[in-house]
Amino acid sequence: AAGVIQSPRHLIKEKRETATLKCYPIPRHDTVYWYQQGPGQDPQFLISFYEKMQSDKGSIPDRFSAQQFSDYHSELNMSSLELGDSALYFCASRTLAGGPPRDTQYFGPGTRLTVL
Amino acid sequence: GDSVTQMEGPVTLSEEAFLTINCTYTATGYPSLFWYVQYPGEGLQLLLKATKADDKGSNKGFEATYRKETTSFHLEKGSVQVSDSAVYFCALTLLSNDYKLSFGAGTTVTVRA
Numbered sequence: 750a751a752g753v754i755q756s757p758r759h760l761i762k763e764k765r766e767t768a769t770l771k772c773y774p775i776p777r778h779d780t781v782y783w784y785q786q787g788p789g790q791d792p793q794f795l796i797s798f799y800e801k802m803q804s805d806k807g808s809i810p811d812r813f814s815a816q817q818f819s820d821y822h823s824e825l826n827m828s829s830l831e832l833g834d835s836a837l838y839f840c841a842s843r844t845l846a847g848g849p850p851r852d853t854q855y856f857g858p859g860t861r862l863t864v865l
Numbered sequence: 866g867d868s869v870t871q872m873e874g875p876v877t878l879s880e881e882a883f884l885t886i887n888c889t890y891t892a893t894g895y896p897s898l899f900w901y902v903q904y905p906g907e908g909l910q911l912l913l914k915a916t917k918a919d920d921k922g923s924n925k926g927f928e929a930t931y932r933k934e935t936t937s938f939h940l941e942k943g944s945v946q947v948s949d950s951a952v953y954f955c956a957l958t959l960l961s962n963d964y965k966l967s968f969g970a971g972t973t974v975t976v977r978a
Binding site: 780782784790791792793794797799804805807841843851852853854855856857858859 | 897899901907908909910911914916954958960962963964965966967968969970971
């Protein structure tokens with residue numbers, strides 16, 4: 750079965766640079782979530798989209814922005830990177846339509862961002 | 866706010882030992898409860914879930930029962946294997962929160978041969 754795809758899997762950036770993370774949800778999933786997991790920490794919710802509209806926002810810095818496109822893929826844009834942004838970034842998807850239960854999110858493998 | 870508290874690790878066990886990871890929750894509504902597992906260097910995988918009181922989720926020999934009266938969702942496995950070594954996260958979602966996940970701090974489990 751198709752899973753959530755994230756790219757790139759690994760990314761190394763310098764301080765003050767920008768980064769773009771991409772997420773391709775499971776086909777026919779209409780909702781995407783982004784989470785940030787710092788070293789040794791639990792994942793923290795950043796932002797979510799439903800049908801290409803932002804549906805909720807968590808602890809996402811103003812330096813970050815995200816959007817969901819017409820094909821339902823999503824991109825997380827991060828600017829003025831700081832050392833503290835080094836983390837594993839997960840994307841998850843779910844659907845309100847038929848298929849898997851609407852309350853269940855399926856995670857991608859994550860993008861490991863290292864800021865030097 | 867809505868939150869999940871799970872027992873702190875790390876937990877180290879021998880193969881074939883019994884594993885329990887305690888998880889309790891606080892929620893303003895009626896949450897769905899999940900256990901996710903993260904193997905070393907990998908992403909989050911859904912292990913099991915339960916959506917209403919007294920539901921039992923089970924997968925790969927792991928079980929957890931949704932206990933509304935004690936607001937708990939403890940994870941158990943009767944006989945662990947080395948391959949069960951991972952970080953386990955208890956989590957909840959609520960319709961009122963657009964189903965975003967609130968995670969516990971995670972419990973690192975190491976199983977020794």
